[in-house]
Amino acid sequence: MRIKFLGGTGTVTGSKYLLSAGTSNILVDCGLFQGYKQLRLRNWDKFPIEPAKLNAVVLTHAHLDHSGYLPLLVKNGFNGKIYCSEATFDLCKILLPDSGRLLEEEAGYANRHGFSKHSPALPLYSEADAIRALKFFSPVGFDSSFQVCAELTAEMRHAGHILGAAIVSIRSDTSRITFSGDLGRPNDPIMMPPEFVKNTDYLVVESTYGNRLHDTSDPLLVLGKTINDTANRGGVTIIPSFALGRAQELMYYIHLLKKSGAIPAILPVYLNSPMAVDATQIYNKHRRDHRLTSEQCEAMCHAAKIVNSVEESIALNQKKIPMVIIAASGMATGGRVLHHLKAFGSDPRNTILFVGFQAGGTRGASMIAGADAIKIHGEYVPLRAEVKQIDNLSAHADRGEIIGWLSHFAAPPKQTFITHGEPDAADVLRKGIEETLHWPCRVPEYLEEVELP
Incomplete structure (x- = not known):
């Protein structure tokens, strides 16, 4: 297998991971970039792989920084299946059309008031694009394997965070990689705690709050x-x-x-x-x-x-x-x-x-x-x-909670990739994992590609 980091590097947005095995190519997550203008402009760039060459997409959860690029991916030629949990599909049925509608409203407002540098201002995608993308969704259950493409199978466990959020493990004939998605908190008042994973060859873990501990006040x-x-x-x-x-x-x-x-x-x-x-x-x-x-x-x-x-x-x-x-x-x-x-x-x-x-x-x-x-x-x-x-009030695990979740693995992964965090957060979590668990880990760069032997 090979992994290419198309987003979620150096930022908490734009999560996209291209996973390749043999002749198959899949995406894990398909999020929008948000925040700094240089990040937002990436949403308009040519996609690093022809969308039609992707066999499938697997979503960890519904938030736009993980799902919001899907309407554009479909608009530009993707026609495979989009796998996610049942609750994630139900949320995307609400969230994606609303995103397209807001993008259209903002472009229209800019045109009416003349403050855009573009004439006319255009939305990244429309509500109709988002509704069309929903036709490609194929929801699956938790804790049971499903075939993503010819070379890869997958399994989802509960991640907490929001309804339907999943920890996704993907297997080829020779290795297994696990994506934490966004990890919830063990004592969240509403969501269930993230499930533990015992074994994986490679791990991609989020680091949104990797450089801090949540305040203990009520x-x-x-x-x-x-x-x-x-x-x-x-x-x-x-x-x-x-x-x-x-x-x-x-x-x-x-x-x-x-x-x-x-x-x-x-x-x-x-x-x-x-x-x-x-x-x-x-x-x-x-x-x-x-x-x-x-x-x-x-x-x-x-x-x-x-x-x-x-x-x-x-x-x-x-x-x-x-x-x-x-x-x-x-x-x-x-x-x-x-x-x-x-x-x-x-x-x-x-x-x-x-x-x-x-x-x-x-x-x-x-x-x-x-x-x-x-x-x-x-x-x-x-x-x-x-x-x-x-x-x-955050729905993200902090540094201590992430390391606590990692400590339940039966053996260290061959490599742990720290993603979905600002640079300082990702690096502090890297040091924390190395010093506490003594695991080999690294913070990948944008568009970096890594062979997973």
């Missing part, structure tokens, strides 16, 4: 205090959030806070996401993937008022009362949250609260670093609102 208390402090000064709490996974976790926490009286039961909470209703129904459908009862799922669903239409979203910006608005995207790279940041970012009574990792080059990273203005839709918006971050 995130429920921090979230409640932030919301209360903001409301008491008459402000609005804006929470940029991924619409799938993180948004549902936030709603569950807000349900608990209101139930306990930690925040006022009458405080308005809005989830500005047209896909939220469908996403929450998927939690009820895939009960084996998480810890919540059906009653808890229902309570989570009703913790916020769902905002579906653009008109409702615009109307929120006219409200001048204490409230909480949860809106995508989680790193403020696009979506409806941008309009809320324009409306509320300049008022010091308000709070912008980040609850997940912020990749370098994103607006989220810039705001957390102390920017006094952010560029949205071609113009700078002064930033006077309080900016806070709750790190320990």
Whole structure:
């Protein structure tokens, strides 16, 4: 086998791994690059292999940095099968068309307001492209082997992180390689812990939080205090959030806070996401993937008022009362949250609260670093609102949790590749693995190709 790293190197986005065996070529993950402009431009580059020459794609999970390039891959000629878990397919049916729709809306907005350098501004792909890509999906079950192509078979185990997230092991006649995908946390309040893997010849492991340990303080208390402090000064709490996974976790926490009286039961909470209703129904459908009862799922669903239409979203910006608005995207790279940041970012009574990792080059990273203005839709918006971050709400395992998961392998892999992390995070995790487990490991470069003997 050979592996070529087409993404997820030097960044937490764009995860794509080209695996070749004999005459077969498959992709593990097919994500969008996000963050710095030089990374985003890679989405427009010619793909390193003709999409038609790919036999199949195997997805670890539904987040766009792992699945969001699929509509373009299909548009450019891919016609094989896309293997993933049942829950991942259900989430992609919501997430990918929504991504295409947002890309079209952003291109249209740029054209109407004339701030794009391109005339006309075009979307990377459309909602129709995304819907067409869904026809190639072939969902499979956990813990059973399936044939990916002539030379390769695969198996999926639960990774935690979000619904349907998988650790993927792929075998040829001579060797086996395992991809961690994004690893969840062992004590997540909603998701089940990642399953252990006993043996593999090669390992590709994520390193999003490879250079840090999560804060041990109770995130429920921090979230409640932030919301209360903001409301008491008459402000609005804006929470940029991924619409799938993180948004549902936030709603569950807000349900608990209101139930306990930690925040006022009458405080308005809005989830500005047209896909939220469908996403929450998927939690009820895939009960084996998480810890919540059906009653808890229902309570989570009703913790916020769902905002579906653009008109409702615009109307929120006219409200001048204490409230909480949860809106995508989680790193403020696009979506409806941008309009809320324009409306509320300049008022010091308000709070912008980040609850997940912020990749370098994103607006989220810039705001957390102390920017006094952010560029949205071609113009700078002064930033006077309080900016806070709750790190320990993350759905990613930290350095200690990753090494703890690795320690359950019966024997060291021949080589461990550290990917899906900023340069410092990947290198710190590499050192941690070498010093703690004494495994051979390395951080691959973008487009590097490695023979797996």
